[in-house]
Amino acid sequence: MTDLTNPKILLAITGGIAAYKSAVLARLLIKAGCSVRVMMTQAACEFVTPLTFQALTGQAVHTELLDETAELGMGHIELAKWADVVVIAPASANTIGKLAAGLADNLLTTVCLATNAPILLAPAMNQQMWSNAIVQDNLAKLQKFGYHIISPDSGEQACGDVGAGRLPEPEQLCEQILHFLTTQNTAQTLAGKTVIITAGATLEPIDPVRFLSNHSSGKMGFALAKACHDAGATVSLIAGRRVALQTPFGVERIDVGTADEMLAACQAKMRDDEQMIFIATAAVADFKMANIASQKIKKTAGSDGLTLELIKNPDILATISEQFPNAFMIGFAAETQDGETYAQNKLDAKNLDMIAVNDVSDSSIGFGSDDNAMTVFFAKKYARSKVQLPKAPKATIAKQLVSCIAMLTTKLNLI
Ligand SMILES: Cc1cc2nc3c(=O)[nH]c(=O)nc-3n(C[C@H](O)[C@H](O)[C@H](O)COP(=O)(O)O)c2cc1C
Structure with missing residues (x-):
C-alpha cells in the first residue's frame, strides 16, 4: 500500500x-x-x-x-x-x-x-x-x-x-x-455507479444586473465529487455558476444559473436505474422572481421601498426523487435549528435513502468553511437510523459519506 x-x-x-x-x-x-x-x-x-x-x-x-x-x-x-x-x-x-x-x-x-x-x-x-x-x-x-x-x-x-x-x-x-x-489505493466501492451531484448556490435574476443567491461555496459538493470519483464512480457535477473551485480531475462539470436550469441539467443526466446515485448538496433558492425585470430597476421605482413579488422554485430533490424512483437519493440540509426533526420529515417526504444535516449557525463548519460536521439519517428500510460524523475537513467527511453510500448501495448493513 x-x-x-x-x-x-x-x-x-x-x-x-x-x-x-x-x-x-x-x-x-x-x-x-x-x-x-x-x-x-x-x-x-x-x-x-x-x-x-x-x-x-x-x-x-x-x-x-x-x-x-x-x-x-x-x-x-x-x-x-x-x-x-x-x-x-x-x-x-x-x-x-x-x-x-x-x-x-x-x-x-x-x-x-x-x-x-x-x-x-x-x-x-x-x-x-x-x-x-x-x-x-x-x-x-x-x-x-x-x-x-x-x-x-x-x-x-x-x-x-x-x-x-x-x-x-x-x-x-x-x-x-x-x-x-x-x-x-482506494477501494473502488462505487465502481459501475453513476453519480450526479449538485453543488453551490443557484442564482435567480431580479433584473439584468441583480440577483438573489446565498452563501453556499460548493466546497462540500466538490469534495464529494472527488471522493465518489476516487471510489470508481462516473461523476457529473452540476454547479452554481459562481462556484470558484477547481473541478476535481476526471469529473464532468456543468455550470448552471437558476434552479430551473439546475433541475433541467439534472434531468438530462439522470436515468432511472439502481446504478444511479443523486446527491443534492446545492443550496437552491426556494423562491424566484414572478417576473424578471427586463431593464435595470431604478432607485425611483418605489417611493420609500420596493416590493419584489416572488414565486416558488421547483424542489429539485423532490422532483428527481419522484421521476427516478430506482435511483439512490441523498439530500443535504443546512439548518440553524431543530435539524433532526426537519431531516426526518424531509427523508420521508422526499423518499430519500439518506440525508446529511449540518448546523450552519456554527460558523466554523458549513457554508464557506473547510470543515464540516454532520449527522446522517437513513431511511427506515435500512438497519441503522443515523450516524454522527464529527468535525473534520470536508474531504474527510466526503470519504465517510462515500463509505455510507457504498454500504447502503451494496445492501450491506452499517456496522
Ligand atoms: C529537436 C528535436 C525534437 C524532438 N522531439 C521529439 C518528440 O517530441 N517526441 C519524440 O518521440 N521524439 C522526438 N525527437 C526524436 C528523439 O529525440 C529521438 O527519437 C531519440 O532517439 C529519442 O531517444 P530516447 O527515446 O532514448 O530518449 C526529437 C528530436 C529532435 C532533434
Whole structure:
C-alpha cells in the first residue's frame, strides 16, 4: 500500500522537445508531497540538463545503466524497487517502441522491465509520428501489458504542426498522477455507479444586473465529487455558476444559473436505474422572481421601498426523487435549528435513502468553511437510523459519506 501522504515517484524523461515541462512537473509533484527521483535517457539530457532536475529534487539524477556508485552496482534494481509508480513523461516514440519490444538497452527501459510498480506513460511527439500505425500498435501492446497511457493533448506543436501529440500541461499531468495513485489505493466501492451531484448556490435574476443567491461555496459538493470519483464512480457535477473551485480531475462539470436550469441539467443526466446515485448538496433558492425585470430597476421605482413579488422554485430533490424512483437519493440540509426533526420529515417526504444535516449557525463548519460536521439519517428500510460524523475537513467527511453510500448501495448493513 502506497503512503499517499508521501508517494515515491520515479520520473522518467526521454528525448522529446516537451522534456522542459517535466521540470515543472517534478516541482509540482514535490509540492504535492511526493518524493521524486529522476532518470533520463541520453537523448533527454540533450534537451534539459540533469543538473536542473538535481536542483529541483535535491537528488542525484540517474542516467546510466552501469552505475558504479550504486550498491552492488545495480542502480536499476534499487530504483525499480524504490518506486511506488514510474511516470514516463515525455515518452518518445523511440522509447515506446523499445518498451513494446521488451528491450532493456538503457537505464529507463531496464527499470521498466525490472519494476513491480505501475507505469504511467505520457507520449509526446509530432502529430504525424503520433498517428503512425506502428506507434499506435506499440501503445496498444503496452496497454495490454498493463501500462497506463496518459492521452496527449491536441493543439499547436513546437514544430509548427497542429494536431494530437502534445504533452499535457504539467498541472494536468500532476493531477492525473495523483488521481491515479489515489484510485490505486482506494477501494473502488462505487465502481459501475453513476453519480450526479449538485453543488453551490443557484442564482435567480431580479433584473439584468441583480440577483438573489446565498452563501453556499460548493466546497462540500466538490469534495464529494472527488471522493465518489476516487471510489470508481462516473461523476457529473452540476454547479452554481459562481462556484470558484477547481473541478476535481476526471469529473464532468456543468455550470448552471437558476434552479430551473439546475433541475433541467439534472434531468438530462439522470436515468432511472439502481446504478444511479443523486446527491443534492446545492443550496437552491426556494423562491424566484414572478417576473424578471427586463431593464435595470431604478432607485425611483418605489417611493420609500420596493416590493419584489416572488414565486416558488421547483424542489429539485423532490422532483428527481419522484421521476427516478430506482435511483439512490441523498439530500443535504443546512439548518440553524431543530435539524433532526426537519431531516426526518424531509427523508420521508422526499423518499430519500439518506440525508446529511449540518448546523450552519456554527460558523466554523458549513457554508464557506473547510470543515464540516454532520449527522446522517437513513431511511427506515435500512438497519441503522443515523450516524454522527464529527468535525473534520470536508474531504474527510466526503470519504465517510462515500463509505455510507457504498454500504447502503451494496445492501450491506452499517456496522
Ligand atoms: C529537436 C528535436 C525534437 C524532438 N522531439 C521529439 C518528440 O517530441 N517526441 C519524440 O518521440 N521524439 C522526438 N525527437 C526524436 C528523439 O529525440 C529521438 O527519437 C531519440 O532517439 C529519442 O531517444 P530516447 O527515446 O532514448 O530518449 C526529437 C528530436 C529532435 C532533434
